[in-house]
Amino acid sequence: MKDSSDEEEVSLGCSTLTLSPLVPESPPLHRSQPISINTNRKKGSEILSSSDSPIPNPFPDLCNLSLLSSSLPSESSDKFVIKVYGDESAYKTILIGRQATAREVCQLLVQSAHCSDEDNWALLEIYPTLGLERCLEDHEVVLEVQATWSVKVEARFMFSKNYDKYEFFHIQWRFFANAMISDSEDAMKKMTSTVFIRELTSNGKSPQIKGFFNLKGYFKTSWKKMFFTLRRSGLYISTKKTDNEHLKEFANLSVSNVYKVVDGKRYGAPTEFNFCIKPTKSQGQVKDLKIMCAETEEMRKMWICAFRLFKCGRQIKLNYNAISESKLAPRTPSKSENSLVAMDFTGKAGGRVIANPTEAQNAEQEEAQAWRKRETLRFCQPNTNSEPQDFSVHETHPWFYGGLSRNEAEKLIEKQGLVDGMFLMRRSQQHENCFVLSLCHELKVKHFIVIPVLEDGKKYLTLDDGKTRFIDLLQLVEFHQINKGALPVCLTRPCICVPL
Template identity: 45%
Template sequence: MVEAGYSLVDKFSQDDVDLEALVNDMNSSLESLYSSSNTHTEMAQLLHNSHVHTPHHGHAPHRQRLCRSQPVHINAFRRLQEEQQQSRPSSLPAIINPFPELCTPTGSPILSSLPRASPNKLGIIKVYSEDGAGKVVEVPADMRARDVCQLLVYKSHCLDDNSWSLVEHHPLLGLERCLEDHELVVQVQASMTSDSKFLFRKNYAKYEFFRSPLNFFPEQMVAWCQVSNGSIPQSQLLQNFLNSSSCPEVQGFLYLKESGRKSWKRLSMFLRRSGLYYSTKGSSKEPRHLQLLSDLEDSSVFTVTTGRKLHNAPTDYQFCIKPSKVRTECKELRMLCAEDEQSRTCWMTAFRLLKYGILLYQNYKSPQQQNSPVSHFSTPVRSVSENSLVAMDFSGRTGRVIENPLEAQSAAVEEGQTWRKRGQRMNALGSPSPLHPSSLSSVIHRTQLWFHGRIIREESHKMIMQQGQVDGLFLLRDSQSNPKAFVLTLCHHQKIRHFQILPCEEEGQMLFSLDDGSTKFTDLIHLVEFYQLNRGVLPCKLKHPCTAVAL
């Protein structure tokens, strides 16, 4: 019996030894798997407590382990497994998140709503008008040139006709260019020197090439890159420039100023999407003969304002390609000179189209964006009384509303002429008006934006060129040769012409005429209004007044 008991004890003892070995193996695997956490410590403490706090029953130490080993170790291990399953996501970062977008601030609706630091900081810019007056404006870092123009238009109380622009002016280099509407003003200012500044002026030619592309791109200058001597169809001219998959090319001869010298060299050049190239062998287009002169991506095209004498230019039609990183280094500037104004306009317009592409068309079609911070200032609001005005006919016993637009327009013109005749008759008979009609007609035009007083001929040329040489751009000024006469300066087909307005007296009244007395007007305002509706002896109608607004 004793032998049987010992054999039974030995059997249980053998089984207990095997179970402990199994648990120890599992414990060792847990140690290697969760070495970075405190789980092993808690498990060891739990197993240790299971040995220590179990009550003693007077058996031998070997027999005590036999009685406690099976149930205590298994329960403790299972409880530890459950705890580890609950804490596994935090202790095992190697598990892949199946929804990473939910943990990013931009994708999570909760994280995105948390307050974050705004990336748009405020910047200080100073803008100058044509008379030299400046205005300091505080703008956000993401404010576009178009938005700044709208803000200045609102503060200056002038009409926003989508032709205002900011001009980047470099007086030391003698360069200037109009900023595109989508450009960030603060970013452009960061690349300027301390002597450079922004100018606020009109530019009617900013998007004129979308309205009349044939005037800007001569057929002989635009061709396909793939086919030599193959011109682009005129109906698809702008589409080819705006389509990034097409390959239009502007070709022609330009004068290039040699680096470090005042001499110029006439070269055959080609403007493509990849850059401006010149041929080292005549007019050859072979790749081995083409040399890259400038890249379009990191450069901007400027107009040279210093004249031909400073650079000893062969013609007056200079322009420059300036790298964006260059500030005052004249060696990096690419000074070019065209043979006429049409060629220069073609090169500069093609440079803008190839660089910005569809962005220019978007700026042209939608000048007032919905997200503009000052968009509600740009659209003029008509008053209620003005909207309620109607044309009336009081020729009969009862008045009637004139519903026909043509009849209403003729009635308005007739009423205006009648008012002028009535005012002349009353002043001639001795009305209480403090101004004599002759004195009134000689000063009333000075209140108009298109009148610029005593400026010289060269100054009028400069103003017309700065505001875009488009058809119908005009201004009036005092005549230098005749103190009593005036001069109408008009642009047509990129040429500036001057027409003298002579005074003439009729029945004791001073009148003004542009066609040697065939058509006479009581004042210059009446004259301008007439030629805005009728071409008369002029090459085109008066369309765009050349104005200068004081900030």
């Protein structure tokens, strides 16, 4: 073996082993000392920027400014980010176009939230600190509405069901009181509710609606009953009670919006049926709000709808027609639905594809009946244990709200429209193993107790003291969607909330 600065080779028999030189002993370590680093460091006559720093960046991907800026829309971009709430706390950020309407945003949220029901969804404008809310019209541009918000008061969008948005088209003949509507040119010329709505949605004659309601004064408890007249040109207040010759303009509809006051006690109103006229350019101060109080919920609902129709009645009619036509249009199946086929596994060959559409539909109905029969047999078995019967089949349905309180149920139904037949099911907080059906009828929320009954060792559910019995809540709801039974009205519209 000979010394060399190069690698050494050692021969062992017929094999050769290459040895690398030993690593020289490392110099002694010195502890680093803190030094002062100036913001602008000079190297000769050059100024070193932060990117020229000798200290390496351990996270170059996270600090890549070009990557960060590319994820945000530029000033010239046609896409903008908005935040939409599904409830009081949960929200979703979505990217929309500059001219996106409220209806287009709702369709986008329906798809992203995988809503089984595409109808009656709406975008609400909420002012939590002021207690105000209104339903945006389908044609309103969302970014234009957001541009009117003030930084001094909190405002947000909320995605929610709204069943009474076009309810006046369904019950035109009785929505407006005939004694309150007339022709503005001839007050003695009365008109029916149907004619009144038709004139407002066709830019025909100039109808008007008149009535009394309380107006909030400067102080919280200062309320005065006044006579108001609503026309196309605006809302007028009379200084001589019902005299049409002494009208004074109170609000301009073209630069204002009408809101529902969700908490009447906030402003010390005589009743809880309050609504508000708010200028679009308002800074959100209470002094800019014109708060009024109606005698009943029916009166408040009628006046809010009248404001909407006087402001943009023709466009509202076009929005309603577009929705009606979309319901009649055939739905295009998705790719996942197109990939599904009906199968028959009753034979011994291991299954066959059902090509006949009529046979496939019959097979689907038979499978549904077989599932119902299996569930019936399972629930009708005698319960020898002391434990309560399991009725958990309803928990996957959107109309069941678990332990929701009575007050919360009323607020939720009121938010979604107070339309006859709207309902939800919840557990009773006072009676063990019982449920409560909360149902809207004649603009009021009524509550019906659902109790379990035992017959021949089998447990059932009933809401009419056992006259009509059901094996579970699902069967009870399906029955009352067709027959009102002991209820004042059939169950037609489930109260639905979806998480965003």
